[in-house]
Amino acid sequence: MSVLTPPLREFLDSQIVGVMCTEPAGAHPLQSVVYYVRDDERLLISSVVGRHKVGDVERGGWASLCVMGNERPFPSATFSGRAEVLTENIGPATAALAQRFVGSEEAPQPQTDEALASVGRIIVAIAIERVAAVGHLDA
Amino acid sequence: MSVLTPPLREFLDSQIVGVMCTEPAGAHPLQSVVYYVRDDERLLISSVVGRHKVGDVERGGWASLCVMGNERPFPSATFSGRAEVLTENIGPATAALAQRFVGSEEAPQPQTDEALASVGRIIVAIAIERVAAVGHLDA
Numbered sequence: 001m002s003v004l005t006p007p008l009r010e011f012l013d014s015q016i017v018g019v020m021c022t023e024p025a026g027a028h029p030l031q032s033v034v035y036y037v038r039d040d041e042r043l044l045i046s047s048v049v050g051r052h053k054v055g056d057v058e059r060g061g062w063a064s065l066c067v068m069g070n071e072r073p074f075p076s077a078t079f080s081g082r083a084e085v086l087t088e089n090i091g092p093a094t095a096a097l098a099q100r101f102v103g104s105e106e107a108p109q110p111q112t113d114e115a116l117a118s119v120g121r122i123i124v125a126i127a128i129e130r131v132a133a134v135g136h137l138d139a
Numbered sequence: 140m141s142v143l144t145p146p147l148r149e150f151l152d153s154q155i156v157g158v159m160c161t162e163p164a165g166a167h168p169l170q171s172v173v174y175y176v177r178d179d180e181r182l183l184i185s186s187v188v189g190r191h192k193v194g195d196v197e198r199g200g201w202a203s204l205c206v207m208g209n210e211r212p213f214p215s216a217t218f219s220g221r222a223e224v225l226t227e228n229i230g231p232a233t234a235a236l237a238q239r240f241v242g243s244e245e246a247p248q249p250q251t252d253e254a255l256a257s258v259g260r261i262i263v264a265i266a267i268e269r270v271a272a273v274g275h276l277d278a
Contacts, residue, residue, distance in 0.1 A: 017207070017213050019158040019170065019205045019207065021160055021168050021170050023167065023168060028162065028201055028203065028219060029160050029162060029168035029203065030217075030271070030272070031158060031160050031170070031203055031205040031217045031272065032205065032215070032217060032271075032272035032274075033205065033207050033213055033215040033272070033274060062167055064167065064168065064170055066158045066170035066171070066172065068156070068158065068172050068207075070209035070210075071209075072242055074156050074172055076171070076172040078169075078170045078171060080167060103211055132169070132171075133169070133170065133171035133172070135171075135172060
């Protein structure tokens with residue numbers, strides 16, 4: 001059963017960045033700000049091969065994303081679950097994330113998987129299996 | 140030597156909330172949004188006994204805080220280090236954090252440690268020993 005209630009979906013769709021957390025082997029968790037887009041019950045994040053967080057996801061298969069509104073009372077929630085690195089059919093998601101990154105009106109033309117692979121670009125997909133630390137949201 | 144450059148100090152002092160991450164024993168990291176105030180090379184956070192993050196800090200002695208600006212390009216950095224739970228002389232920091240929480244002009248009168256202890260209120264102090272994932276900041 002989905003853990004994503006309609007208010008949580010709406011909240012996720014109203015924001016564009018969050019703080020991603022991954023688990024390095026034998027080290028403290030890593031947090032960094034990322035742009036995301038929701039795809040049904042998954043959160044998609046664009047990154048490149050070689051980044052610590054990408055290696056962590058490949059090894060550990062888990063990640064979380066804490067999303068926060070930008071005004072008092074700062075509504076927020078943390079979404080977590082199994083995570084994986086995708087390299088196939090990632091053109092449309094990568095283009096959607098590029099649009100969010102630059103803040104343009106329209107998404108750029110999606111690139112082919114081959115073109116994205118040639119620059120090491122991948123998508124991290126987090127399955128939303130758990131929602132925690134919900135604050136100031138009707139959820 | 141301090142890892143806090145002047146631009147990082149300024150950035151920390153320009154924001155009031157961040158995403159705190161702690162390490163539960165035998166479980167995935169926990170992320171939640173918290174108000175913070177900087178005290179020299181430490182970040183102070185108000186919480187209450189019994190919260191998961193407080194137990195994690197007591198057991199693990201580590202935490203991180205990812206702070207993000209609220210507009211594109213979303214300047215951000217993650218501050219981490221040894222963390223501890225304080226119960227003495229916490230009145231002024233607790234009052235400063237209460238002011239940030241409610242957004243009032245002035246901080247409330249600081250309470251005594253005894254009064255704060257009676258409601259389980261504590262301060263988590265994170266020593267800023269490491270700065271990572273710096274983005275869109277001259278640091």
